[in-house]
Amino acid sequence: MTEEEEDRDRALWASVPWTPVTGPPGPTTPDDTTITSAASSTTGNGSVIIGWQKKDVPYLPNATALQAFDIWIPASSTSSSQQPSKEGSAVDVVPPEPNSIPGGKGVWVVFLHGGAWRDPRVSSTSFSPTAGHILRHIHNRHQKEDVRLGGMISLNYRLSPHPDYPPNHPEYPGDGRGAKHPDHIHDVLSGISFLQRLLKPSPENEDEFVLVGHSCGATLAFQALMDSSRRGLPPTQGLVKPSVVVGVNGLYDLAGFIKAPTKGYEGLRDAYEKFVAGAFGEDESVWREVGPASAGNWLPEWQTLEGGQRTEEGRKRVRKRKAVLVQSKQDTLVPYDQLEKMRDYLLKHATTAAAAAAAGDGDGDGDGDGEEERAGLQVFEMEIGGEHDEIWEKGDQLARILLKVISWL
Template identity: 35%
Template sequence: MALSDEWPQFRKDITYSNESNLNTLQTCIPRPTSSNDRSRIWIVYVHGGAWFDPDQSASTFDKAQEQLLNSPIADRVAGFASINYRLSPAPTHPSNPSNPADPARNARHPDHINDVLAAILHLQETYRVEDRYILVGHSAGAFLALQVAMKRYWGTQYESTYALELNVVPPVAILGIEGLYDLPALVKYHDKLSQHMYHNFVESAFGPNEADWAAASPTASNFEETWENGQLAVIAHSHSDELVEWEQPELMMKSLTSQGFKDSGSRRAKLIELQGKHDQVWEEGHEVARAIEWTIKEFYSLF
């Protein structure tokens, strides 16, 4: 890979798998760095969109990335990456309905997480990232980020564990932003409000079996066994989020603390409050950038 003398260096539409035209990622390298430089860390972003929305992609990280590049915290960053992945069907999408013949728009669990794992493996093999990355996800992307640390996450019909076959090394830290973490609780909450869209997109992505929804959810994790190197989990959420209720971050924090993550020490779990509506945080970029800055500072305070 030939590099110019201009920094930062941006690359888009990097193919990490031949599954579909959505199996791409983008990177930004702020400045020259050695693969042996342990003083800098990668930031890897996974977009949201309820596993199906074609209006959200790797580019939704661009505004936050721009702000981070202009922040003093950029000195701590070896590289940024943002991942595209296959989406679940959306045949009634108002502007971009899915085609049943399009492999990029007919994904079903575990396709989404397998794509994220393949993308991370590409980064680990290309840039020698190893575990030196903070995995950041917004909404469904937060769900996927925590699934990476679960390794064995599926229900009875998903016996093969692609994560182990790929030998993906989980990150040292994870940041979930406006995240979904417990699918049965999410659907139950919104069914009571007659908001059946939530049931529909969960079933489209994970099938009709509620036991499989629970098994795939990060709140059902066993991080004591699967994420031994995990040092920091940050759950960031806004009380103004109109799409994802505060119950979701509370359930995730309860799960983390029950598994040995504490407010201090070598394995930390932190809940931080953001400002703005569900998509506003990435559309404007400020709050995503602020959450990442906070997480980087908190991570380096461990040393």
């Protein structure tokens, strides 16, 4: 990477200021966390700063409005300072400088939202409730336990057109809403690459990166484990793939559902076919290839860096790979057998993938619900309750799952 490219990345990062995330001290409810709009925040009203946020950070030069991400970091991980206010009755907390990049060790969580690749109402902000829960947990318990969290990212990506929200829609402008495959996954890889260029992780630190996706975001999360050459994209050189992927109410076999809908979900077939064709075109072979549970064996690609690179240390750490599949049986939009197909696919191909990557036996260090292990990969099945979007709308269940995952690393 040239010095000019590094300067460009830093300028994009610094273009958005840090904003405090506040909440009352002690136990809280989901609605108690707020994002203040000022560049500094006083703690004299009884609330405390539990973290810092940057919103809509562009990850590409000349980015559209959707080629951006939100980021949250715990308050304890920054170099913010406290100064007496002019009135002397409160304390003004001065945020980190806009160009300040979080330092130190810790797990980074990257979230990919759902919305069927096209719904402009679902965006990076869908992770806000979960981020608030996690920041409060860390703030309230940092003296008692060490939660190794570096930060959390919620990534936007360009969307395909939506028939109900034309480009001239007053609330949802058309900028970035004309995408076709592979634009969505290209943006995801670009955003992750931008983050990693700033944080500069090495393959030996891959355990510090967790990729999480909800609904079609889960599809994208698993696609990000594959080599980008599958999509006709140039390799994102040096991209460190995560050791853990979490799919929540995910879509894994689109072609299979459209061909033979799950019993009780037959009425959704036409809707599925429309949004899948809108995102990926009319070719059914493409539908099979983009589905992580219906594509050919891609698991060996998870074990390598982009471009086929693999370090000796990376070979040793292949046994650390974990896939966490989360699904609600009360979900009326995505049937539970989507999880089952993804689980069965992973377990079927795990031994072959591990052998191809010269891995040893699994280390069995997880403690998740419904854990199954094959050489090179641990698969965890977690059943949750609630409707399709409830897990991110409330955020508490997802926060508990992610805190558990972070504790494994």
